[in-house]
Amino acid sequence: xxxxxxxxxxxxxxxxxxxxxxxxxxxxxxxxxxxxxxxxxxxxxxxxxxxxxxxxxxxxxxxxxxxxxxxxxxxxxxxxxxxxxxxxxxxxxxxxxxxxxxxxxxxxxxxxxxxxxxxxxxxxxxxxxxxxxxxxxxxxxxxxxxxxxxxxxxxxxxxxxxxxxxxxxxxxxx
Numbered sequence: 001x002x003x004x005x006x007x008x009x010x011x012x013x014x015x016x017x018x019x020x021x022x023x024x025x026x027x028x029x030x031x032x033x034x035x036x037x038x039x040x041x042x043x044x045x046x047x048x049x050x051x052x053x054x055x056x057x058x059x060x061x062x063x064x065x066x067x068x069x070x071x072x073x074x075x076x077x078x079x080x081x082x083x084x085x086x087x088x089x090x091x092x093x094x095x096x097x098x099x100x101x102x103x104x105x106x107x108x109x110x111x112x113x114x115x116x117x118x119x120x121x122x123x124x125x126x127x128x129x130x131x132x133x134x135x136x137x138x139x140x141x142x143x144x145x146x147x148x149x150x151x152x153x154x155x156x157x158x159x160x161x162x163x164x165x166x167x168x169x170x171x172x173x174x
Contacts, residue, residue: 038152042159045071049164051080059106060084065125066116068164071156077125078118078161079104080168088114091165091172093158098135100124114169118161120154 004010011019028034052065061081070076081104082088089112094105100123108115122131122138131150132138142148166173 034146035155038156039159041071042156042163045069045160045163047160047164047167049168051168055082057084060111061104061106061115063104066118066164068118068160070121070160071153072121074121074126074128074153074157076118076121076157076160078116079125081106081115081117083111083113086112088112088169088172090114091116091169093118093161093165095158096120096123098139100133100135114165114172116161116165118157118164120157122150126157 014022047068047070049066049068055062055064057063058081060083062084064080064082066078066080068076090110091114092108092110094108094115094117096117096119101117101119102124104115104117119126122128122141123133127133131141138150141150143150146152
C-alpha cells in the first residue's frame with residue numbers, strides 16, 4: 001500500500017488486485033440513447049457566448065470574463081484566456097473538479113490556443129440556487145432523478161461550452 005497523508009483509507013481496505021476484480025455494473029439498456037438525446041438537446045441551444053470587452057494581462061495571457069447559455073436556459077460564467085500575442089489556432093475547454101474553480105490556470109503550454117474555463121452550473125461564476133455551491137451537496141443535487149441530476153446538466157454545460165467556443169473561434173472548427 002503506497003503511503004498517503006489522507007485522514008481516511010482511500011483503498012477502503014482493498015488491495016489493487018481486489019479492487020480490479022470488483023468489475024463494473026451493467027449499463028442501463030437505454031444508456032447510449034439517453035446520452036445521445038441529451039447531446040442532441042445541447043445542439044439546439046443558442047449559447048450566445050460573450051467575452052468581456054475589458055481584459056487583464058496575466059502571465060502572458062489576456063484574461064476575459066466568459067458568459068454563455070446552456071440547457072435549462074442557464075447563463076453560465078467562466079474565463080477565457082487568449083495568447084498575449086499570436087493567433088488562436090485551437091481551443092481547449094478546461095474543466096474544474098468537484099471543488100470548483102476560483103481562477104483559471106495560467107501555466108498551460110498552449111500559446112496558440114484559446115483556453116475556456118467554464119464554471120459548471122451551481123459552481124463559482126455559475127452560481128444557481130437551489131443548486132449548492134458546496135461540493136458535498138452539489139454532487140447530490142437531484143441525484144434521485146437521472147433527468148434532473150446536476151451532473152447530467154454539468155455534462156450538457158461542457159457540450160454547450162464547446163458550441164460556444166466554436167462560435168467565438170470558428171477558425172478552430174474541426
